[in-house]
Amino acid sequence: MSAESDPVSARHFEYIAERTTAEDAFLRELKVEAKRAGIPAIWISPEQASLMQILLRLGGCRDVIEVGTLAGYSAIAMARALPADGTLRTIELDPEHAAFTRDQVARSDVAGRVTVHEGPGLDVLPGFADDSADAAFLDADKSNYPGYLEHSLRIVRAGGLIMVDNAFAFGQLFDEQPTDPEVGAVRAFNDAVAADARLTAIIVPIGDGLWVGVKN
Numbered sequence: 616m617s618a619e620s621d622p623v624s625a626r627h628f629e630y631i632a633e634r635t636t637a638e639d640a641f642l643r644e645l646k647v648e649a650k651r652a653g654i655p656a657i658w659i660s661p662e663q664a665s666l667m668q669i670l671l672r673l674g675g676c677r678d679v680i681e682v683g684t685l686a687g688y689s690a691i692a693m694a695r696a697l698p699a700d701g702t703l704r705t706i707e708l709d710p711e712h713a714a715f716t717r718d719q720v721a722r723s724d725v726a727g728r729v730t731v732h733e734g735p736g737l738d739v740l741p742g743f744a745d746d747s748a749d750a751a752f753l754d755a756d757k758s759n760y761p762g763y764l765e766h767s768l769r770i771v772r773a774g775g776l777i778m779v780d781n782a783f784a785f786g787q788l789f790d791e792q793p794t795d796p797e798v799g800a801v802r803a804f805n806d807a808v809a810a811d812a813r814l815t816a817i818i819v820p821i822g823d824g825l826w827v828g829v830k831n
């Protein structure tokens with residue numbers, strides 16, 4: 616063998632995507648309707664959804680919290696990995712996005728499993744009890760990630776799962792002059808997580824970079 620392994624390339628990611636459980640008709644249609652409703656076309660990739668579902672199932676997760684619902688794609692995907700009596704609490708700032716998601720959830724196979732809480736994450740999270748979740752997924756405004764993480768470390772039980780989206784800062788992580796104003800916040804958050812002894816965490820290079828951590 617001439618090398619330990621090949622560096623991961625765009626071709627590898629294509630290869631992975633082509634071999635990942637395909638997204639079903641419901642989630643495909645959700646994207647179409649979200650665009651029609653004028654909701655920003657932002658969602659996790661199908662391969663990221665598969666990985667998150669696998670992790671939730673391996674962790675025996677029943678109760679999940681999410682910050683940043685948008686169109687409800689990830690909420691519905693995650694809820695599908697929970698047992699029938701599982702619960703997913705998702706927090707959304709925008710009332711129109713929250714209403715869209717409630718409507719989608721009501722028509723989905725996980726109706727009754729997902730509750731959309733409306734408001735700023737930092738206002739809603741204090742109402743969630745300590746140790747009341749097995750997993751968290753953070754995916755809202757990046758400048759408030761540190762606050763969302765503090766609440767998640769309180770709400771998620773020891774040994775629970777904490778996942779955070781966009782560690783690669785919308786593909787601009789290494790840009791010298793990034794155009795997105797949140798890139799700096801993502802970089803600072805990544806460095807803080809790397810130094811945080813309360814978590815055992817790694818950035819999985821899937822989607823836009825997914826932090827996967829276990830609460831120690």
Ligand code: DHB
Binds near residue numbers: 755781785
């Ligand atoms: C974008 C993507 C995301 O996953 C997100 O959480 C926020 C913004 C984007 O591509 O702009």
Ligand code: MG
Binds near residue numbers: 754780781
């Ligand atoms: Mg995201």
